[in-house]
Amino acid sequence: MLIKKPGSSHIKEHEVTDESIYRGRRQILKSMGFVGASALLASPHSQAISWFGKDDDEVFVTSPLSFNSVDKYKSDEKLTPEAKVTTHNNFYEFGTGKSDPAAKAQGFKVDPWTLQIGGLVEKPLTLGYEDLTTRFPLEERIYRLRCVEAWSMVIPWIGFPLASILSEVKPLSSAKYVAFETLEDKEQMPGQRSRFVGGGVDYPYVEGLRLDEAAHPLTLMSVGLYGKTLPPQNGAPIRLVVPWKYGFKSIKSIVKITLTDREPPTSWNRLIPAEYGFYANVNPKVDHPRWSQARERRITTGGLLSRNRIETKMFNGYDEVAPLYKGMDLRRYY
Amino acid sequence: MIRLSAKHLLLLKTIIHLGSLVPLILTFYQAVNDQLGGDPVEALLHFTGIGAFNLLLLSLTVSPLAKFLKIGMLIRTRRLIGIYAFVYALSHFLSFIFFELQLEWSLLISEIIERPYITVGFAALVILLLMTATSAQKVQQRLGKYWQKLHNWVYLSALLIALHYIWSVKSDITQPIIYWVILIFLLLLRKDKFIKPLKKTKKTTKRLA
Ligand code: HEM
Numbered sequence: 001m002l003i004k005k006p007g008s009s010h011i012k013e014h015e016v017t018d019e020s021i022y023r024g025r026r027q028i029l030k031s032m033g034f035v036g037a038s039a040l041l042a043s044p045h046s047q048a049i050s051w052f053g054k055d056d057d058e059v060f061v062t063s064p065l066s067f068n069s070v071d072k073y074k075s076d077e078k079l080t081p082e083a084k085v086t087t088h089n090n091f092y093e094f095g096t097g098k099s100d101p102a103a104k105a106q107g108f109k110v111d112p113w114t115l116q117i118g119g120l121v122e123k124p125l126t127l128g129y130e131d132l133t134t135r136f137p138l139e140e141r142i143y144r145l146r147c148v149e150a151w152s153m154v155i156p157w158i159g160f161p162l163a164s165i166l167s168e169v170k171p172l173s174s175a176k177y178v179a180f181e182t183l184e185d186k187e188q189m190p191g192q193r194s195r196f197v198g199g200g201v202d203y204p205y206v207e208g209l210r211l212d213e214a215a216h217p218l219t220l221m222s223v224g225l226y227g228k229t230l231p232p233q234n235g236a237p238i239r240l241v242v243p244w245k246y247g248f249k250s251i252k253s254i255v256k257i258t259l260t261d262r263e264p265p266t267s268w269n270r271l272i273p274a275e276y277g278f279y280a281n282v283n284p285k286v287d288h289p290r291w292s293q294a295r296e297r298r299i300t301t302g303g304l305l306s307r308n309r310i311e312t313k314m315f316n317g318y319d320e321v322a323p324l325y326k327g328m329d330l331r332r333y334y
Numbered sequence: 335m336i337r338l339s340a341k342h343l344l345l346l347k348t349i350i351h352l353g354s355l356v357p358l359i360l361t362f363y364q365a366v367n368d369q370l371g372g373d374p375v376e377a378l379l380h381f382t383g384i385g386a387f388n389l390l391l392l393s394l395t396v397s398p399l400a401k402f403l404k405i406g407m408l409i410r411t412r413r414l415i416g417i418y419a420f421v422y423a424l425s426h427f428l429s430f431i432f433f434e435l436q437l438e439w440s441l442l443i444s445e446i447i448e449r450p451y452i453t454v455g456f457a458a459l460v461i462l463l464l465m466t467a468t469s470a471q472k473v474q475q476r477l478g479k480y481w482q483k484l485h486n487w488v489y490l491s492a493l494l495i496a497l498h499y500i501w502s503v504k505s506d507i508t509q510p511i512i513y514w515v516i517l518i519f520l521l522l523l524r525k526d527k528f529i530k531p532l533k534k535t536k537k538t539t540k541r542l543a
Contacts (some may be wrong), residue, residue: 088372096506099371149504151373200506271505290449290501292441297375297434303368304375309436 058106060236062228065138067158073141078300080153082226088299089233090147091252093182093189096199101233108188108232110253115238119179119258122170132238133223136160140227141220146282146316148246152296157241158224163215171211171259178214179264180207180240181256201267207251208264208278209242212324218243244315246280277334281325282316286334338407346411354389354418358382358425375433382429383502386422387495389415390462391516394492398523413469416488420466423459451501458494461487486527492517 091101111129118124127135138158146152162178184192184204191198213219220241223230230236235252242249248268258264268276275289284294298308315321325333338346361381365374393415400408435441445452465485468474474481496517500510521528 084372092505096504098373098376149376151376195506196508198506199504200508290451292445294441295438297373299372301368303370304362304365304378304433307436309438 060106060108060231062224062231062236064228065133065158065224067138067140067224067227069140073139073143075142075154077142077144077154079142080155080299081301084299085153085155085225086231086233088153090149090247091233091235092199092201093191093203093205093253094233095191095197102231104190105232108236108253110232110237113237113255115255115257117165117169117257119260120172120175121259122172123168125165125169129237133229136164136221138223143220143241143243144316145241145243145247145250146296146312148248148276148280148288148293150288150291150293150296150312151299152310152312152316153299156226157220157222158227159220159222159241161217162219162221162240163217165221165257166211166215169259174261175259176211177260177262177264178209178211179256179258179260180209180251180254181205181258182251183253183255201271205251205267206264207240207249207266209249210263210324211259213242213321216321216324218318218321244282244318244321246282248276249280279325279330279333281321281330281334282312283314283330283334284312285314286331338405343407343410347414350411350414350418354421358385358422362425375429378429378433379426382422382426383499386419386426387499387513389419389422390488390492390495391513391520393419394488394517394520394524398520417466417469420462423462427456427459451498454494454501455498458491458498461491461494465491489521489524489528492520 087102088098089101090096090098091105094101094104113129113132115127115132116124117126138160140156140158142154142156144152144154166178182203182205183189186193189198189203191201192203209219220243222235222239222241223237225234230239232253235250235254238254239252240250240254249266263278266276266278268280269278282293287293293312295309296312298310300306300308302308361370361378364370365378368374370377393412396408396412396415400406431437431442435445446456447453465488468477468481468484477484496510496514499513500507503510
């Protein structure tokens with residue numbers, strides 16, 4: 001076969017979404033050895049390994065959601081299989097390994113949950129667990145997710161625009177930024193108890209957006225994926241999804257949204273300011289100091305031998321956000 | 335002094351062969367068949383990188399251990415462990431070229447030049463390559479005293495790998511620091527090796543002066 005340069009025609013090659021993957025989640029988990037490996041470890045010495053986590057056999061239960069699919073956010077790109085979306089995660093609260101969150105977060109409690117929206121707003125708002133999936137109409141949106149580590153996925157999220165919340169709380173004219181905060185719970189999150197597990201991040205994890213970024217129609221509050229509520233490793237019960245920014249901006253398991261007049265601190269920027277900026281827009285021309293951002297490995301089906309290296313697009317291909325940054329030097333504001 | 339019989343040595347070597355090859359082959363098999371988690375490339379890079387470093391440190395432990403336990407024959411396993419360290423390091427490098435960069439050669443060259451952690455990793459690999467290429471006994475005899483000189487570079491290689499590792503990590507550096515501590519301990523065990531030649535050079539410079 002000819003080796004084609006990836007371009008727009010490249011996407012069409014994979015037009016068909018693998019239906020069996022969409023459905024047979026457990027089957028795939030098993031064949032990936034995920035269930036198998038943990039069962040193997042757990043069977044003879046289940047007592048011994050229960051030091052490391054709570055009950056390893058516990059599986060978080062997700063439930064189906066009702067939602068609209070909006071044509072605008074459909075996609076003909078090949079989806080990342082659900083089994084990979086839910087087992088390859090960066091969620092350092094549950095460990096720095098990619099499979100740690102799926103392994104260690106299954107007992108995470110999401111109900112009851114409280115999400116507080118306040119700060120510089122006219123009408124502060126508190127949402128409970130039920131509100132997250134019922135208060136705003138839900139829609140399915142297929143977005144590309146580009147990790148700062150140069151891999152990417154295509155994920156069918158379920159959620160509602162952050163703009164819906166903002167228009168309800170009515171930001172004051174002095175509000176310029178939106179700050180987000182993840183749950184802090186050392187009992188449930190081993191990474192917050194130990195530096196070694198949690199990668200040295202200063203918890204709780206915090207993120208932020210400029211108000212106009214937050215109000216952009218693409219900015220999504222996600223409560224589900226693949227038709228069901230979010231599993232904990234993907235940020236249950238509610239997370240942010242900002243598809244034109246590197247994945248670490250899309251903060252998980254949010255308990256607090258605060259409108260502010262000053263640029264809020266963000267976790268990775270605090271940790272290594274030279275490598276992670278406040279904006280973190282996907283930008284193939286601005287390399288991470290330690291690796292190139294010009295390309296990415298698209299994670300779909302297929303193992304090692306699949307040629308999945310594609311060009312990274314400015315703003316992850318979401319050109320409609322370009323006006324937000326008109327006149328800004330994106331090399332400086334990385 | 336405990337004597338290892340030829341049979342024991344054979345057993346030990348078989349264990350080294352199996353212990354190195356089986357996990358390597360199994361991991362590649364899983365990666366090809368998409369059974370290595372979400373991103374087989376990353377998993378492979380980590381496995382082969384850590385595997386190479388572990389084996390190299392193990393090879394550096396052999397000689398002090400043989401002295402401590404007074405089992406001279408143990409030394410005869412050192413070359414094999416060293417070669418497997420190279421095999422893992424080569425798999426690591428080839429995984430990077432074939433699966434991470436997917437044969438984008440221009441990027442390979444610029445990465446080696448521009449990214450310091452890749453530069454030192456590459457330098458370490460070159461040293462391991464030279465040592466493996468000269469590891470046959472015949473070559474050793476031919477090279478005479480130069481052979482020992484060349485093979486002392488293994489310590490430099492190990493230091494470069496420890497640097498490569500700590501530089502490659504995204505945030506918390508606890509684990510690479512543990513490796514540093516082990517490496518420094520091993521270096522201290524063999525400090526005579528480095529101090530003697532230093533003293534010698536001092537003497538010669540004095541004499542020359
Ligand atoms: C040209 C040569 C080399 C290249 C291009 C290279 C490339 C890489 C890359 C890209 C990573 C980061 C993987 C990631 O975090 O996703 C890495 C990590 C690592 N490499 Fe290398 N490497 C080279 C040589 C070596 C050698 C010779 C050794 C050891 C003998 C080694 C040991 C390691 C270790 C221990 C890690 C850390 C793995 C981890 O974090 O689990 N590397 N290398």
